[in-house]
Amino acid sequence: MKTVAVTKIGSLRDPDEAARGRIGIVDLPAPELGPEDVRIRVAYSAICGSDPHLAEGFFGTDVPIGLGHELSGVIEALGAQGGVVAGRGRLKVGDRVAGNFLRFCGSCPPCVDGRQQFCERIGDYNRPGMAETVTWHESQVHVLPETVSLRHGCILEPTSVAVRIADKANIRVGDRVVICGGGPIGQLALQVLKRAGATSLTLIEPIAERRDMALRHGAEHVIDPVGGDLKAEADRITGGAGFDAVIDASGSPRAVAGLLDLAARGGTVVYGAMYPETYEMPLNLSDRLYLQELTITGVFVSPYAFPRALQLLPHLELDELTEAVFDLDDAAEAFRVHISGRYAKVLIRCNDLDAHDPPNAAGAS
Ligand SMILES: [Zn+2]
Numbered sequence: 001m002k003t004v005a006v007t008k009i010g011s012l013r014d015p016d017e018a019a020r021g022r023i024g025i026v027d028l029p030a031p032e033l034g035p036e037d038v039r040i041r042v043a044y045s046a047i048c049g050s051d052p053h054l055a056e057g058f059f060g061t062d063v064p065i066g067l068g069h070e071l072s073g074v075i076e077a078l079g080a081q082g083g084v085v086a087g088r089g090r091l092k093v094g095d096r097v098a099g100n101f102l103r104f105c106g107s108c109p110p111c112v113d114g115r116q117q118f119c120e121r122i123g124d125y126n127r128p129g130m131a132e133t134v135t136w137h138e139s140q141v142h143v144l145p146e147t148v149s150l151r152h153g154c155i156l157e158p159t160s161v162a163v164r165i166a167d168k169a170n171i172r173v174g175d176r177v178v179i180c181g182g183g184p185i186g187q188l189a190l191q192v193l194k195r196a197g198a199t200s201l202t203l204i205e206p207i208a209e210r211r212d213m214a215l216r217h218g219a220e221h222v223i224d225p226v227g228g229d230l231k232a233e234a235d236r237i238t239g240g241a242g243f244d245a246v247i248d249a250s251g252s253p254r255a256v257a258g259l260l261d262l263a264a265r266g267g268t269v270v271y272g273a274m275y276p277e278t279y280e281m282p283l284n285l286s287d288r289l290y291l292q293e294l295t296i297t298g299v300f301v302s303p304y305a306f307p308r309a310l311q312l313l314p315h316l317e318l319d320e321l322t323e324a325v326f327d328l329d330d331a332a333e334a335f336r337v338h339i340s341g342r343y344a345k346v347l348i349r350c351n352d353l354d355a356h357d358p359p360n361a362a363g364a365s
């Protein structure tokens, strides 16, 4: 089974060709179909901002490392017990689906204690989805709404991250919100937080096209951090009060420390990205925690967020996040385009299954 994988560890941005990481296509066997499993023929699998970190060896250095966790597809086979999903009816062959690349087992101590993101078996079903098929446990699978195309459906997983960011931000209706980073997670968080009642909604982003995209999708203000005074801009927008929620979706060490200056007293700062393993951020405990009572938190994965992400999906503007599409055989080129930053998101079409979309589905092609 053709699978997109890291075939050599290294930074995909390394100017030295010999040291640069490499993406290729390898042939991996499809996992056995267990009794509660579902085999999905993959339609679209999107490149994630975290994929280049995998190429750098963040989660291990044994190649090949199969990639792909933001996918949509069509069910082609069900295990012997038939894909019963509690409260969601019965899955059928031919259903258009997306889902969570992680299976939370439901029976280990963290799962039983309401913290499934720390499931002790979290890796068991984490299988590469940038492939011809993927085999998941039925609990990972969500049927796409009729009005959502397969092309838009692969955005379910990043949308779940935006929902989780909103959860961690403790948003109240009317809260002032700023987001740093206009990549896909920043753009989705913006749309989700708009619906959650955010005001003075602001995006900080150096790339003009991404600032413009945010303005089309509900941002009230945008700030170019290059050469500007972020704190002064934030004071102007909030009348000196600061933002009730400050969200980092950039993952950039250059950006993150200054974000604490933008928070209102009693506010919440969510570091919602992946950061370099060795990066340490200075933090003045007297100012930030004693005097200002900030809540500082992060996001690992998105537990309990998929049902709500699925509800939001038909209401989000996803055309611009799904316009760049490459075929599976052109995956290496797709990653080069991803690295270039030309598009906010790049999709890989693993199989042409668009004919399965209802004609009225948003983004159907
Ligand atoms: Zn992702």
Ligand SMILES: [Zn+2]
Residues within 6 Å of the ligand: 104, 105, 106, 107, 108, 109, 110, 111, 116, 118, 119, 120, 121
């Ligand atoms: Zn568990």
